[in-house]
Structure formats: C-alpha cells, structure tokens
Amino acid sequence: MTHEAVPIGLIPGPFHPRLEALSRAKGWMDWAGYMSPSVLDTAEFEYFAIRNQATLFDISPMHKYRITGPDALAMINRVVTRDVSRIGDGRVGYVMWCDEEGMLIDDGTLFRFSETDFRLCCQERMFLWLLDAAWGFDVTVTDESDAVAAVALQGPTAYSVLRDAGLDVGQMKPFDWHEVETDLWISRTGFTGDLGYEIWVPWDAALPLWDRLWAAGNHWGLRAIGFDALHIARIEAGFIAAGMDFQPVHAAMRLHRGRTPIELGFGRMVHFDKGHFNGRRALLKQRDGGQRYALVKIDLGGFKPAQDALIYHRKREVGHVTSGVWSPTTKRNIALAELKAPYGISRTDDLMAEIYVNQEGRWDRRLVSVTIQDKPFFINARARTTPPAAF
C-alpha cells in the first residue's frame, strides 16, 4: 500500500474548478476540510435564485457512510431514534441519533437502497461511532465521503433544469430516491424547503455532471450558490443546523451542552415503540419527567437580524436566539431560539428579545416582541407537487 502525504490546509472538492471560475467574491470557508464557497457572487442574489430560479450547491463535503449487510436495518434502527423499517426502499428519511444520555450526536439523511443497503449522510464525522454501533451486527460500514460527489439543485425551476438535462424525475415524490441513469442517483431532498433535488455521482463524474446541468440551466436562471444564501433559506424552512441550533454532543467539551431530540422539537421522530435504540432509556425518562429546554421557531419585531439575541420573559432571561435572519421572502424577522423550560412549552407569552445593533461603531439595543410559531416560516406547495410544474 502506498501512502500519499495529506495536504496541509483546505483541499478542493470535486466541483472546485467550476466554482473557482464562478467565484467573484472569493469567499471560501472550511467545510470538513474542503474549500467550500460561503458566497460566490452576493448572498442576496444567490438567495433569491433559490426562491425564484434554480441553484447549485456543492454538498460533497458531507460525510457519507454506506451500511450494508443482513443486519443493516436492525443496526441502523438501534442507532437512530425513528423507526427505519417504515422508510421504504428507494426512499429517504431524516434521522437523528443520540448518545446513551439521549443527547443528539448529529442529524442527517438516510437513503435506503434496500433492507440490507443504506447510505447515511451527515455533517459530523461518524465512522468510528458507526463501527462501534456495528459491533454485534452482521454489517459492513464503509466511509464513502470521498467516493461520492453530490450537488443540491434547488429552486422552483429545478425540475425543468433536470428535464432539459435529459433526466426524468417527473414521477419522483418528495423523499423519493432513484437511480435515474447508471451511477447517477437523484433524491428529491434538500435543505431549502423548496422544490429541489440532490444528485449523487461517483467523485470523478462530478465535473461532467456539473457541465450537463449548467448547460441545461442556462435559460432557467441557474446560479451557483454558497453557504450564506442557503443559511437564510434553511432558517425559513425551519431546519436546524449542527453547531448552531444544537451542539453535536461528541464535539462539545463542556458538561450539559447536549440537547435531546425532544428538546429540539423533534419528539415525533423518537419512536419509543420500535425496540431499543441508543439513548432510548434516557429519552423515555425525559418524555415522562419533562424536558429542560425547547428549541422554537420565533417571529420577532423589527427587521434587525436577531442572531445571538437574549430572550426575556419580563425581567428574567429565559433563552437565546440560535439562528436568526431577516427573511426576504416572507418579509419577517425570523429565528430559531432555545428557551429554558417551561418557556416555549407552557409559557409562551410576554417574551421579548434584546437585539444589539452596531451602526457604524455605535451600539444600540432594541427590545422587540417575540411570537412563537409552530409552522415553518416558508411553506410552498411547489415543494411537494408531483409532477412539479415547469416553474
């Protein structure tokens, strides 16, 4: 076996030559060691392309693990909180997994090829954890992170782009997952809450895929985007992000930084009736004994983004904003916020946020009202219509 030297610093991902050429902003960030665009042009243009046209975002830096073998279903069901047996072949499910104390390790998407073959995609590095989880099961875990490239194609014209690229996904429903051509898999999934797809190919087939989509996207307003635009869209869609809305418990150094799926508002994703899964006993205690925190979607007064703002109930500090932006589409000041129980659960009135604004060197403080929402901020039927309309 030969060993290649590991390069120092960030390395280019599979789509990098194209992204590099498109980057005017030269705004790169570190995503799992890859040079990943935070913004290519301007975040505003890119954001509006998500909601009005179509966008390409390189998601190859996601960690991808293949789990195969006779016990694959049982093994995964012991890792994640929801019942994976209810996810059909050729379907994708959003999953969460916890440590023994019920604290969220990470969330991700689970792609089911068959009962004996799955792919798990997530933000955090999970190989060793999955190897530990595989012990006692007849499965093989393979790290496919640098073998599979993927790009998210999101926005109202995404379907049209694919069609013009010769890829027929008209019958695919949300969370469907098909091999549309040999070695080219498409899932109707995404992180924007909009119509969109994710396209999966072998690492070295990335550039031809990009070029094919780019050529087809020309008159559908296709743009390449960076993380900043996606960030706005995902908050609008109410999706949580690791490291922001929760601290992946394996990466947290301090005590009590972990949060449970129940506390993050995903109690419905915890299926206590499916047999044992990691953290089940601790989560059962919490279900019966009460949660410590509640992550909620909030609507704030004013228009100043509320990132990191403290939240008060009358004079008492009861939480803080974990992700906050001005939502250009809904024209609302929106955020995800973590409140200490019982705030956000049984006590939802009289909440205020204290937002600090820096106006060219002068700090100002705004007290604005906070209203808890139970639905995502951005909801559009086009995200679910099958077959999708042209735009």
Add this chain to the structure above:
Amino acid sequence: MTDTYDAIVVGAGHNGLTAATVLARRGKRVCVVEKSGQAGGMARTVDYAEGARGPEIAHLLYNLSPKVAKDIALRVETRKLPTIAMSPDGKHVEMAGDTLRFADGTAHPEAEAYAALRKRLVKFARLLGQLSDAPPPSLAEGLAGLRDIGGLARLGLNVKRLGKQDMREFLRIILSNAYDLLLDDLADGPVAGALAADAVRGCWSGPRGPGSVFTLLYRLGQGGDVLLPMRGMGAFETAAKDAGVEMRTRSTVASVMVEQDQVRGVTLDDGTILQAAAVLSSLAAPLTMQLAGARHFDIEATRRLQRMRAKGTTAKLNLVLSATPDMPGLSDAQKAARLIVAPSATHVESAFNPVKYGEASAAPVLEAVLPSLSDPSLCKDGRQVISVIAQFVPHAPDGGWTAAQRDDLSKRIIQTLEVHMPGLQDLITHSTLLTPDDIETLTGAPGGHWHHGELSIDQLLTVRPVNGLSRYSFGVRGYYLCGASAHPGGDVTGSPGRNAALQLLAEGVLS
C-alpha cells in the same frame, strides 16, 4: 409447553446459586440453568481419579460474606488453615492470624513487624469489605436514595474514625503497589513473597503494579482467615435446593429473550423456552450482554463491555498421590496448611514478566493445599489429593496450548513443588492440568479469569463491570448481572449474587 418462573438464573456458579436462593427464600419461583452436569461453577468438588475427590478450581474460603451465609442459610463446615511460606533453605515460616514464627516453632525476627503490618492491613481491608455487601455507591447514575448516601457516608465516617494518622496512611496506600508497601516493613524473603503472591493471585499484575494493594486488601476483607470447606463447596447447591430452587443442569442458555425493553425469559440451546420477568446472569458482563444481543444495549455500553479486560493468569494442577508426600521441615499438621511457594516479592514480580509476552513463568508462584489431610472423606486407602494454583500462566500462549506445552507446564509446577516435597513425582498417580484456556472452556469465564474480568482500578466499584452498569441492573428491565464480574468482584463471596437479588427486589421487578 413453556415453563414460567418469577426469575431465571443463568449459571449455577456459587453466585448464581446465591442469587437464586435469596429470591427463593423470599417466596419466588426460581430456576437455575447450568450448562454443565454439576452445579458450583469454579467452586466444584470433582472426582480427580478413581474416587479420589478434590476441589476442581477454587479450593479455599477466605472472602465469604457473613451476610450471604446468613441470608441463604449456608451450612458449611470449615477448618481454619495456617499458611506456610515455603523457604528455599527449608526454614519455612508459619503465618497464623497475626502470629509469625518459623515452622519449627522458633521465633521469627519479623514477628512484630508482621503483626503490626497485618493488623493495619486488616483494619483497612474491613473498611473496604463493608462496601461489598451493597451495590457500589453511585453518583454518576444518580444516587438511588438515602441508602446510597448512607453507604458513602459510612465509608467516609469510618475512614475518619480511623484517626488522622491511619486515615492518611489508608489514602496513601490504597492505590499504590504491594511490593513497596510490604518491603517497607519486611525483608524480601518468603513472608513478603507470600503476601505479594496473595496480592496478585488471579490478577494480570505483578506486586509492583499499581492497585496491587487494593487486591491484597480485597482478599483480607473478611479478616483474612483461610478456611478449608469440608467436603467442598457444595453447600451453595444444598442451600439452593433447600430453598426450593429448581435446577436444570446440562442446559445451556442460548439467548435471553427481550421484548419492548423488558426481559421475557431465556431460550435454551435445545430450543426450550423458559419464561420469567427477571433473568439474572452470572456469566461475565460481556457475555451477559451478548446473550440478550448487543442491539438491546446502548452503543457506549457495548463498547465498554467489549473492551473489559479479562486475561486469566492462573492455572490449576490437581494431583492424586499414592501417599502423603515428605515435606522436610513441616509437621504432619503443617502439611495440611495452605502452602505458598513464593520465595520473595521480587520473585513474584519476575514470575509475572513472561506472561506479558505470552509465556508461563519458569518458576511459577504456587498456592497448594492437601485437602484430604483435613478431610479424609475425600479419598481412601491412604491416598491424598493435592490442589495447586499456579501463576503466572498465559491464557493464549503463542501458538496455542499444545500437548508439549501443557506437559512442560505440569512439569514446571511439579518441579517447583518437589523442591519442598522430595520424591513427589513418584507418588503421583493422576494429574489434571487446567490452563486458563481450559478454565474458560469449563466455566465460560473470559480468559479463564478468576474474577471474570480484571479487578483493577478502572474496573472497580462504580465502574465495575463498566461505567453505567454498576448496580446489577443490566440495561434491559428485569435483566441483572449476578456473577463475579459485578461488584465487588470474584472469589467465593456470594456478594454479587446476593446484592443482585436484593437490588432486583428493591427495584420492584417482581412486584
């Protein structure tokens, strides 16, 4: 047809039997399932050859919990044995309680130092011994109640009651090594050697290993008297039968049934199903986990269990002799004593070294006893049996245990004994060697380990067998660990068995 019980115990070792008896004596319907044809586990009396009987593995009692004896109405007749530290120069030393003298009755120059040291050690050991009769106090798992705080407070209190000087001394030595401790007060001869051997018997450690003071204190937890059980250790089985426990020998538990995170019973290897709301397993913790299946445990728990250290280092040699061997320097009464061959603490440490590299000690450290001298019921016609524990012997030597290697080990043990028993070789009519590997095959103990898992600082008290599972309740509701891998550990104590049964009752599993 499936039979239904209140509780099923896996394994009829003395701990399984104790757990079963405790429950049966409280009116529960209990069945013990044992894979071999005879109950007792490591504490069985077997036919060595042609009607000459003796202890198969464990031979002496020194750590039996009085609470266990009382709770299960154990009727065991015993003989207290002195210890003889065999000296290469023939000036053997007799150790009985706190007294130390030469075997010929003359005064030993270290008598005073020995008495003081032993008193001190026993005082400290009793402090730890108290902790053996209850689940380990646990802060990490949430204090279960006032009783826990009581246990902790009692230990704290008693440490204080020691007085300032003793307390300092206790805290100074508790995590240190036996070698340094012993040689502070004793010359490095057979007396220090015997104590050093006691400190590490059954462990994967030499007396210079940190934690060897703890293991020395562990075996002194009931005062340190060494007792020979007359007619063996069958009293545990008798107590179980008297309490109405049903025994199924020659039945192996293939798996433990779990539904909805609750134990439902066991499946035997012939497919028979036995139902119960509680299952207590006396198998080592990793095997107990595997019986139910890893999927019923948290990933962290399976990882810790998988990595539990259990490398046995003790072999057993059981001999039938045509007559009592000659032992120059010992009286007839002294021949029946516990005989230790460990010429010095340094010798014990050196004997440990080869096992690190998968080899047996060239001159093993021995604990030998001729039970038939005290208990003539064991053999007839003037024959005698001799039961020898030999250390250090690897579990899996390089290339595995070949016939040649086994022969070689038997020879080394016999030669080591023969120094003190001239002509021994010619008296041997039968010889049975049990390597750690054989002991694993016989009992299931991982690595053939004395304690079912190393008794070391990282696998003690609240982290025995592993962090998160230290209070007998074993993940799944109704599933309990009741063998030597649970707190406090191995030896014939009955404590894990009794503690597990009481914990199960306290947690309301059967109500």
